[in-house]
Amino acid sequence: MADAARPRRWHLAVPASRFVGREGELAAIAELFRRGDRLVTVWGPAGMGKTRLALELASRWAEAQAGEAVWLCELTACRDLRAVCGAVARAIGAQVAAGRREATLVERIGRALATEGPALLVLDNLEHVLEQTAPALDAWVRAAPELRFLTTSRERTRVPGEISYELGPLGLPAEGSTERSAAVALFLDRAAAHRATAPPPPGDERLADVAVLVRRLEGIPLAIELAAAREGVLGVGGLLARLGSRLDLLAGAARGREARQATLRGAIEWSWDLLDDRERRALACCSVFRGPFTLAAAAAVLAEPDAAAIDRIEALRDKSLLRAAPPGSDGATRFALYEGVRELAAEKLAERGEREAAVERHAAFYLAAGEAAAADFERRGGLDALNRIAGDLEELLAVAEGALAAAAGPRAGSSAAAQGALAEVAPRAAAERALRALSAIEPVLSTRGPFGAQLELLDRALAAAESLAAHPRVVAGALAARGRARRLRGQAEAALEDLERARAQAAALGAEALISGILADLGVLHHGRREMERARDHYEQALALHRALGDRRAEGRALGNLGALHHDERREGEAAAYYERAIAIAAEIGDGRLEGIFSTNAGLLEQERGAPAQARRRYERAAAILGEVGDRRLLAITLGNLGALHHEEGRLADARACHGRAVALLREVGDRRSEAIALCRVGAALASVGEVEEARRALEPAERLLAQLGDEPDVELARVASGFVDVALAQAARRAGRGDEAAAHAGAARRRIARAREGSPSSASRSDDVRLLLRILERSLAALGLPEAQAEGERELLLTEGARFVRPPGGGWHDLRERHAARRLLLALAEQQRCAPGRGLSLATLQEAGWPGERILPEAAANRIYVAMNQLRKLGMKPWLRRDAEGYSLDPALPVHYVAVEPGARGGGDARGGETGEGEGGDGGKRR
Numbered sequence: 001m002a003d004a005a006r007p008r009r010w011h012l013a014v015p016a017s018r019f020v021g022r023e024g025e026l027a028a029i030a031e032l033f034r035r036g037d038r039l040v041t042v043w044g045p046a047g048m049g050k051t052r053l054a055l056e057l058a059s060r061w062a063e064a065q066a067g068e069a070v071w072l073c074e075l076t077a078c079r080d081l082r083a084v085c086g087a088v089a090r091a092i093g094a095q096v097a098a099g100r101r102e103a104t105l106v107e108r109i110g111r112a113l114a115t116e117g118p119a120l121l122v123l124d125n126l127e128h129v130l131e132q133t134a135p136a137l138d139a140w141v142r143a144a145p146e147l148r149f150l151t152t153s154r155e156r157t158r159v160p161g162e163i164s165y166e167l168g169p170l171g172l173p174a175e176g177s178t179e180r181s182a183a184v185a186l187f188l189d190r191a192a193a194h195r196a197t198a199p200p201p202p203g204d205e206r207l208a209d210v211a212v213l214v215r216r217l218e219g220i221p222l223a224i225e226l227a228a229a230r231e232g233v234l235g236v237g238g239l240l241a242r243l244g245s246r247l248d249l250l251a252g253a254a255r256g257r258e259a260r261q262a263t264l265r266g267a268i269e270w271s272w273d274l275l276d277d278r279e280r281r282a283l284a285c286c287s288v289f290r291g292p293f294t295l296a297a298a299a300a301v302l303a304e305p306d307a308a309a310i311d312r313i314e315a316l317r318d319k320s321l322l323r324a325a326p327p328g329s330d331g332a333t334r335f336a337l338y339e340g341v342r343e344l345a346a347e348k349l350a351e352r353g354e355r356e357a358a359v360e361r362h363a364a365f366y367l368a369a370g371e372a373a374a375a376d377f378e379r380r381g382g383l384d385a386l387n388r389i390a391g392d393l394e395e396l397l398a399v400a401e402g403a404l405a406a407a408a409g410p411r412a413g414s415s416a417a418a419q420g421a422l423a424e425v426a427p428r429a430a431a432e433r434a435l436r437a438l439s440a441i442e443p444v445l446s447t448r449g450p451f452g453a454q455l456e457l458l459d460r461a462l463a464a465a466e467s468l469a470a471h472p473r474v475v476a477g478a479l480a481a482r483g484r485a486r487r488l489r490g491q492a493e494a495a496l497e498d499l500e501r502a503r504a505q506a507a508a509l510g511a512e513a514l515i516s517g518i519l520a521d522l523g524v525l526h527h528g529r530r531e532m533e534r535a536r537d538h539y540e541q542a543l544a545l546h547r548a549l550g551d552r553r554a555e556g557r558a559l560g561n562l563g564a565l566h567h568d569e570r571r572e573g574e575a576a577a578y579y580e581r582a583i584a585i586a587a588e589i590g591d592g593r594l595e596g597i598f599s600t601n602a603g604l605l606e607q608e609r610g611a612p613a614q615a616r617r618r619y620e621r622a623a624a625i626l627g628e629v630g631d632r633r634l635l636a637i638t639l640g641n642l643g644a645l646h647h648e649e650g651r652l653a654d655a656r657a658c659h660g661r662a663v664a665l666l667r668e669v670g671d672r673r674s675e676a677i678a679l680c681r682v683g684a685a686l687a688s689v690g691e692v693e694e695a696r697r698a699l700e701p702a703e704r705l706l707a708q709l710g711d712e713p714d715v716e717l718a719r720v721a722s723g724f725v726d727v728a729l730a731q732a733a734r735r736a737g738r739g740d741e742a743a744a745h746a747g748a749a750r751r752r753i754a755r756a757r758e759g760s761p762s763s764a765s766r767s768d769d770v771r772l773l774l775r776i777l778e779r780s781l782a783a784l785g786l787p788e789a790q791a792e793g794e795r796e797l798l799l800t801e802g803a804r805f806v807r808p809p810g811g812g813w814h815d816l817r818e819r820h821a822a823r824r825l826l827l828a829l830a831e832q833q834r835c836a837p838g839r840g841l842s843l844a845t846l847q848e849a850g851w852p853g854e855r856i857l858p859e860a861a862a863n864r865i866y867v868a869m870n871q872l873r874k875l876g877m878k879p880w881l882r883r884d885a886e887g888y889s890l891d892p893a894l895p896v897h898y899v900a901v902e903p904g905a906r907g908g909g910d911a912r913g914g915e916t917g918e919g920e921g922g923d924g925g926k927r928r
Helices: 023-034 050-064 081-092 102-114 127-143 182-195 206-216 221-241 243-249 264-273 277-286 295-302 306-318 339-351 355-380 383-391 393-407 416-422 425-448 451-467 472-488 492-509 512-528 532-549 552-568 572-589 592-608 612-629 632-648 652-669 672-688 692-709 712-735 739-757 768-784 820-835 843-850 858-880
Strands: 039-043 069-074 119-124 147-153 163-166 323-325 334-336 797-799 805-807 881-884 887-890 896-898
Touching: 023 039, 023 050, 023 147, 023 163, 039 050, 050 069, 050 119, 050 147, 069 081, 081 102, 081 119, 081 127, 102 127, 127 147, 182 206, 182 221, 206 221, 221 243, 221 264, 243 264, 243 339, 264 339, 277 295, 277 306, 277 339, 295 306, 295 355, 339 355, 355 383, 355 393, 355 425, 355 552, 383 393, 383 425, 383 612, 393 425, 393 451, 425 451, 425 472, 451 472, 472 492, 472 512, 492 512, 512 532, 512 552, 532 552, 552 572, 552 592, 572 592, 592 612, 592 632, 592 768, 612 632, 612 820, 632 652, 632 672, 632 768, 652 672, 672 692, 672 712, 672 768, 692 712, 712 739, 712 768, 739 768, 768 797, 797 820, 820 843, 820 858, 820 887, 820 896, 843 858, 843 887, 858 881, 858 887
Parallel strands: 039 147, 039 163, 069 119, 119 147, 797 896
Antiparallel strands: 323 334, 797 805, 881 887
16 A cells, blocks of 8 residues: 655656756646546657656646655666566555565556556656556556556557657757757757856857757757767867767767666667567668658668568657658658667668668669659659659669769779679669669759759769760760750850760660750750750751650640740740640640740740730749749749739839749759849849849849850840949939939940840840840839930830829829829729720729728719819820720720839939838749
């Protein structure tokens, strides 16, 4: 029987260190008990802090639940059920006779627990005696209905009624952040305790390295504490440099702990020792995975049937040696190892002599899956194939890097016979394997980036493959891939050399499918260099081969590229026809990426032809499709075009939002040329709202980069974008009454415009990016009202933000700031013309637009509308205002444009056409 006189708090040791973090976990577990759950198991991998969490919860529970007993029972030293029963009996103060049968002991402890009433019993470190103890735990839960049980284990008990609470890593700071996350706080606290100094204050530069360190340690509390113990000797930088062998680094750093908690190696070895041999082999084999893996991949690497592999993976997951990873972009369930577990498992795999075989099975599985997905993407495009490759990207990169290491030749220490046998065959096969892996991942890296990673590996693999006389077909495909990657990095000459070499090798092999793709790539390259006839020749050759091979996707791409060629040659009707045929094929075969590319191009054509509503619909459709496909580069380009349309229409806040997303995406994927063009548009937008210094900060790096790439129209684009700074300075000077200075800045902008239109062909005729910015710049100059700046804008209706000022075609500027109804009606008419050209607005709609919220009799409203429309007619709008049975409208032939620069009527107005904030841009122009 339990001793009723004993203290109500029992065996709760006072921890030597402060409890850090885990407040959310404590609250969640306490809530489970409060709602009536009686058996909660905190489970998780080695070093996650399960014991410390349980001790803290027990301590807080004892304080909060006065009158309840709280016991902590440590089971580490127990080796069987009898020892467990003895430990529980001692913890609760129960008198049980020694030498009894185990069943009798379990029953007597159950009766003792039943007499306690409400209480909390913590059973710590249960995993090594779980099989024997689980039936006893079930009996105790049933025998003592008022008792709550909290167990900690590396494996769930699976006792009926159990609530399992998986304990994960501590909260980590975001990439690049120095925020005080729980992991950072724990490291700083423990490091300060060892040094007896205060932790660094917020903002200290050392915090950035600490954030990196705790992320590398994966937020595992034991690893963080062991690292903190050595920080005083090695420093954070020294710890980071030595993390390649974390099991040895995080050893011998703590005294006074049990062996299984004193080192990371000891903690993981404890879990390893609890496995049976089949589970040990499975865990060892899983160390060859670099990142998360699927059950199918595990079955291949384990060389076991699916059912057996599932059993092994499930057992390792249940024992916290595998963790659940987020599903990949393909949606498949994935598992992963913590790095400390991977390091130990890799050692065990080498000890078993199975590493080479496991690596070979790993490579064979991922090569087969990657090449199948890449071929599927080449035939049909689509999101599914891209996601399959993306889901295996880390493993395919591991295959490539491992193969490159093997291609360097046999390791030192190999026998002479082995070296002779491997000297030719093994390195060559390894180089080919590296090229195959890199070719398989190209669809993802070329659409989602980063481009630089693939290019470096291709350089190494091609150098090895060509020196070892690898198979010409594999080399040709890799040369073509490198040519495409180099083109995206702005290395046109090197790209041309690669593609021509690839074409020659493919022709020698008679590989028509490979040749047709290379011809299309050469067409794109020559097109980008404005070598139109050579581009046309390659496009048409590719189109003929695609049709002969029955490759509908490639045919659609070639048709769209020919459309882009006609577009650049200003043959708009032919361009539109080609685009429509390409879009139709893409929709027919379900290739969203191809449809997104040519929908964007068609939108740009509509914008140039003065149909902004149609252009907007094209861009928005393309952005939706490309977002689904996950092509970040093309999505950024489309967003940049949409942002440019916003800019042209005076919607500068919307423009800057689009540009912000676009630049961020382009930087992620590493498309340097597109990023530079995007920055040009950023600078133009910033200058249009008067943020001259911010505009210059965007334009200067863009101009330098485009000058390095050496494409003249792109260089001219940067100069045109700088013209927006000239206009902003001219406006500021005019407002300050410095007329000569304003004229000088306006003259500089006009000279930029003239230069872009000089020559045959001019930069304006060769680049849609240049043409677009020129249109907006010319309208901004026209809005200034300075001499020689009005010719281009005289044929258009120009409005500033909110129609505060209006300039009808052929007229001067009028101030509508005090004519509220007329201004609102003009805005409504302009919006209707944008969305539905030629359709009139009813009197009821105009009444709501001009006098929002007012209750007006229909006859009075009609009279008010008539008066306001008459004001607009007198301002010079009479030829352009129409009235029919539907209501009022603007002539659909009238171009309507918004400008950010306001004239100086009544002393000038606010020049800002949009909200303040950061402005970033995307890349315009067509893509092929």
